[in-house]
Amino acid sequence: MQDSDWEKLLTRVAKPARYLGTEWNAIHKDWKENPVRMAFVYPDLYEVGMSHLGLAILYGAVNERPGMLMERAFAPGPDLETLLREEHLPLFSLESHRPLTDFDVLGFTLQYEMSYTTILNILDLAGIPLKASERAPEHPLVIGGGPGVANPEPVAPFFDAFLLGDGEEALPELLALVGRLKKEGAINDRRRVLKVIANLPGFYVPSLYKVEYNSDGTVAAVIPREEGVPERIVKRVIPDLDAAYFPTRPIVPFLEVIHDRMMLEVMRGCTRGCRFCQAGAIYRPVRERDLSILLRQAEELVRHTGHEEISLTSLSTADYSRVEELARALAATYADQGVSVSLPSLRVDAFSVRLAEAVQRVRKSTLTFAPEAGSQRLRDVINKGVNEEDILTATGEAFRAGWQAIKLYFMLGLPTEREEDLLGIVDLARRILDQGRKLAPGGKPAVTVSVSSFVPKPWTAFQWEPQDRLEVIKEKQKLLRSHLKGPGLRFNWHEAEVSFIEAVLSRGDRRLSKAIVAAWRRGARLEGWSEYFNYGCWEAAFRETGLDPAFYACRLRREEEVFPWDHLDFGIAKDFLKRERRRAYEGRVTADCRSGRCTGCGVCPGLGVDLILKGGSRDSAVTGKI
Amino acid sequence: MRLRVKYSKGGRAVFLGHLEMLRLWQRAMRRAGLPLAYSHGFNPHPRLAFGPALAVGIESLAEYLDMELTMVLDPAGVKEKLQAELPAGLELLLVFPIPDQAPALTAIIDAAAYRVAWEEPPDQKFLQQKAEALLSRPVVQVSRPGKDGTRVKDIRPGVFQLAVKPEATLAMLLECSSRGVVRPEEVVSTMGLEGPYRVTRTGLFIRQGDALLAPESIAATEIKTAGKGLLARD
Ligand code: SF4
Numbered sequence: 131m132q133d134s135d136w137e138k139l140l141t142r143v144a145k146p147a148r149y150l151g152t153e154w155n156a157i158h159k160d161w162k163e164n165p166v167r168m169a170f171v172y173p174d175l176y177e178v179g180m181s182h183l184g185l186a187i188l189y190g191a192v193n194e195r196p197g198m199l200m201e202r203a204f205a206p207g208p209d210l211e212t213l214l215r216e217e218h219l220p221l222f223s224l225e226s227h228r229p230l231t232d233f234d235v236l237g238f239t240l241q242y243e244m245s246y247t248t249i250l251n252i253l254d255l256a257g258i259p260l261k262a263s264e265r266a267p268e269h270p271l272v273i274g275g276g277p278g279v280a281n282p283e284p285v286a287p288f289f290d291a292f293l294l295g296d297g298e299e300a301l302p303e304l305l306a307l308v309g310r311l312k313k314e315g316a317i318n319d320r321r322r323v324l325k326v327i328a329n330l331p332g333f334y335v336p337s338l339y340k341v342e343y344n345s346d347g348t349v350a351a352v353i354p355r356e357e358g359v360p361e362r363i364v365k366r367v368i369p370d371l372d373a374a375y376f377p378t379r380p381i382v383p384f385l386e387v388i389h390d391r392m393m394l395e396v397m398r399g400c401t402r403g404c405r406f407c408q409a410g411a412i413y414r415p416v417r418e419r420d421l422s423i424l425l426r427q428a429e430e431l432v433r434h435t436g437h438e439e440i441s442l443t444s445l446s447t448a449d450y451s452r453v454e455e456l457a458r459a460l461a462a463t464y465a466d467q468g469v470s471v472s473l474p475s476l477r478v479d480a481f482s483v484r485l486a487e488a489v490q491r492v493r494k495s496t497l498t499f500a501p502e503a504g505s506q507r508l509r510d511v512i513n514k515g516v517n518e519e520d521i522l523t524a525t526g527e528a529f530r531a532g533w534q535a536i537k538l539y540f541m542l543g544l545p546t547e548r549e550e551d552l553l554g555i556v557d558l559a560r561r562i563l564d565q566g567r568k569l570a571p572g573g574k575p576a577v578t579v580s581v582s583s584f585v586p587k588p589w590t591a592f593q594w595e596p597q598d599r600l601e602v603i604k605e606k607q608k609l610l611r612s613h614l615k616g617p618g619l620r621f622n623w624h625e626a627e628v629s630f631i632e633a634v635l636s637r638g639d640r641r642l643s644k645a646i647v648a649a650w651r652r653g654a655r656l657e658g659w660s661e662y663f664n665y666g667c668w669e670a671a672f673r674e675t676g677l678d679p680a681f682y683a684c685r686l687r688r689e690e691e692v693f694p695w696d697h698l699d700f701g702i703a704k705d706f707l708k709r710e711r712r713r714a715y716e717g718r719v720t721a722d723c724r725s726g727r728c729t730g731c732g733v734c735p736g737l738g739v740d741l742i743l744k745g746g747s748r749d750s751a752v753t754g755k756i
Numbered sequence: 757m758r759l760r761v762k763y764s765k766g767g768r769a770v771f772l773g774h775l776e777m778l779r780l781w782q783r784a785m786r787r788a789g790l791p792l793a794y795s796h797g798f799n800p801h802p803r804l805a806f807g808p809a810l811a812v813g814i815e816s817l818a819e820y821l822d823m824e825l826t827m828v829l830d831p832a833g834v835k836e837k838l839q840a841e842l843p844a845g846l847e848l849l850l851v852f853p854i855p856d857q858a859p860a861l862t863a864i865i866d867a868a869a870y871r872v873a874w875e876e877p878p879d880q881k882f883l884q885q886k887a888e889a890l891l892s893r894p895v896v897q898v899s900r901p902g903k904d905g906t907r908v909k910d911i912r913p914g915v916f917q918l919a920v921k922p923e924a925t926l927a928m929l930l931e932c933s934s935r936g937v938v939r940p941e942e943v944v945s946t947m948g949l950e951g952p953y954r955v956t957r958t959g960l961f962i963r964q965g966d967a968l969l970a971p972e973s974i975a976a977t978e979i980k981t982a983g984k985g986l987l988a989r990d
Contacts, residue, residue, distance in 0.1 A: 141813050438786075
């Protein structure tokens with residue numbers, strides 16, 4: 131696109147700072163010198179995409195290498211989309227304003243099922259056929275990565291390949307391969323290219339597999355269509371994060387983005403083993419970073435970004451074995467530079483509160499905890515690993531330390547849930563509020579209960595479980611709403627319809643791709659934003675395609691059922707999940723494997739990796755295994 | 757110590773709004789390692805004060821901001837360090853100390869000069885007539901859409917000077933103070949002229965009688981007056 135045309139577009143949109151591409155630390159590599167070109171496409175608005183650590187990591191990891199470049203693209207705001215369509219202009223990358231079709235590879239991250247329609251919209255805006263099978267040799271290879279690849283089948287027809295697991299090594303490998311094929315002039319033989327990619331570890335080329343179905347509509351098998359295509363695809367793992375690339379010169383956005391801060395990744399993975407948690411399963415094993423490396427990275431981040439906040443990120447940061455040392459050191463070092471430290475995810479315990487207290491000078495904000503379930507019985511079913519005493523001690527500490535507002539996250543519709551579990555939520559919220567009134571007299575304690583609906587996810591112990599039907603979820607929400615009233619109490623809930631679509635897509639098979647197309651054609655996009663989500667689009671899409679969403683979301687699956695994702699290997703053994711499921715029904719908790727006893731999830735031996743803990747004052751390193 | 761900064765804003769940086777500029781400066785200053793003074797209280801923030809806001813999309817040759825440092829530093833060194841941390845389109849023109857007691861930029865600045873240049877310039881004479889016609893009117897009403905409905909405002913008292921320059925560009929000196937602001941587009945459209953045109957803010961001034969002082973003049977030992985020469989200067 132001509133710069134002047136592009137600038138004219140920008141004068142006509144509400145937030146031009148989304149599309150400038152000239153942010154601090156943005157990389158503009160020379161196109162001639164870098165013959166392998168990829169665009170990382172985040173299927174959501176700039177503000178969401180720029181808050182994503184994975185983008186920063188891959189952007190740096192690719193651009194650091196000679197011969198290849200990566201630029202960024204995001205879903206355009208609705209105002210820019212209208213302009214692009216009116217003027218017949220293609221969606222462009224931020225750095226060089228080139229149409230996405232100029233790139234060799236387009237990489238989408240699948241963070242969330244509700245972005246699938248946005249992916250189609252972006253392909254369409256870029257002028258790329260939605261289906262991989264309809265693409266010509268000159269079209270970019272469309273690849274996907276991220277947690278959605280835990281089960282990419284519903285979007286399989288739209289992708290040339292998926293990458294399972296960590297990308298910082300695998301992606302440059304893929305690009306090097308593309309470079310080689312380009313040089314040899316073999317890149318236009320798409321079939322051959324795909325077959326070569328299918329043999330790169332961690333890459334799944336869905337078109338090389340066929341799905342067979344049983345008469346009851348379940349999957350019978352997903353098998354290679356031809357010889358020389360691997361039967362199972364094993365996820366990629368960076369065994370040692372200390373040796374891995376980490377971006378200490380990330381792009382500093384102009385616009386205020388959702389998470390507008392430095393991100394220091396203290397570890398990857400989580401050992402807690404909550405039975406509903408997909409991230410906890412697919413990012414195993416835990417790999418901690420060395421304290422000295424983290425301190426150095428923090429220093430570089432501060433110097434290169436100028437941000438006012440460092441966030442210690444991971445799935446469960448308070449579990450990092452040297453978190454206290456790290457947090458205190460950072461808070462002390464950067465306090466007089468106006469840089470604060472934050473911990474985005476807290477465990478429900480007193481240690482976490484003390485940690486937050488140590489680093490947070492500002493205590494006006496809310497402290498958030500996630501007990502997930504309202505009764506001890508149900509917390510044991512999901513293996514949450516906290517009891518009522520832990521929760522009350524934690525919130526008590528918080529009130530004593532000066533916090534006034536507590537936010538509690540719960541899930542509704544968990545397996546085996548009964549009315550008393552829901553009333554347990556109410557009871558817990560009230561007890562915490564009373565506690566606040568006692569411990570912070572004169573203050574105005576407030577307790578917010580935020581409830582999402584349980585979505586059964588692949589690779590969890592609950593992958594066989596049905597989701598409650600919409601009416602049931604709504605009734606349960608109503609029950610909570612009627613009880614969670616009164617001064618100091620607030621109640622938030624997620625739209626049940628969104629969770630329903632999420633449940634359909636997360637455990638779906640390839641046939642659902644038709645419904646995704648149909649929903650998109652009816653206008654679905656940017657569905658992570660409640661102002662754009664339109665359930666009507668989906669109802670009509672299912673009707674039109676003859677697919678029954680309840681078959682995917684609300685059906686109890688047989689234990690021996692073949693799942694659409696069974697040919698993918700994230701290291702977690704299905705037998706382990708079955709065992710965990712049984713233990714859930716029995717209300718038996720499973721210990722955290724961080725404590726030194728391997729609970730046999732299969733990841734470490736299966737992937738030939740190990741838990742990497744850095745020791746420290748609280749825990750000793752894990753060595754023993756059973 | 758207090759430092760006053762004069763900078764220009766061009767290129768893609770013109771698309772950055774006031775809030776974005778605020779964040780950008782804070783971050784650039786932190787990267788430059790400047791010992792910024794922070795406000796006290798719960799949520800400390802660096803002590804920065806800006807001149808009048810510039811609308812998104814407008815280029816400027818003269819923007820100002822004041823910053824407070826906890827140490828006495830050489831302004832030239834600050835200028836060099838800070839410039840190295842600024843994204844494309846922002847250029848530091850001056851960095852100079854001002855007295856601790858000096859009034860804030862927004863308290864003293866009351867006029868802004870603009871240049872309007874058309875992509876396809878109108879006829880010079882025609883433009884001249886239009887300018888004279890506007891200046892001869894005692895009242896010039898414009899309507900301003902606001903939160904609670906559209907308001908009608910007389911902008912004539914705020915049009916201080918208006919002159920046609922070579923190649924049919926239009927120079928204007930408009931009120932830009934805490935009491936009121938006249939926008940260049942308002943003047944252009946009341947003159948019955950149409951786009952596409954480009955607006956550049958060419959200066960911010962303190963009016964003293966017929967004289968115009970630039971904010972950099974205030975701190976200088978010898979106050980330089982620009983005289984009536986604004987429109988002659990560019
Ligand atoms: S294999 Fe054992 S030690 Fe490794 S993550 Fe699984 S449970 Fe933990």
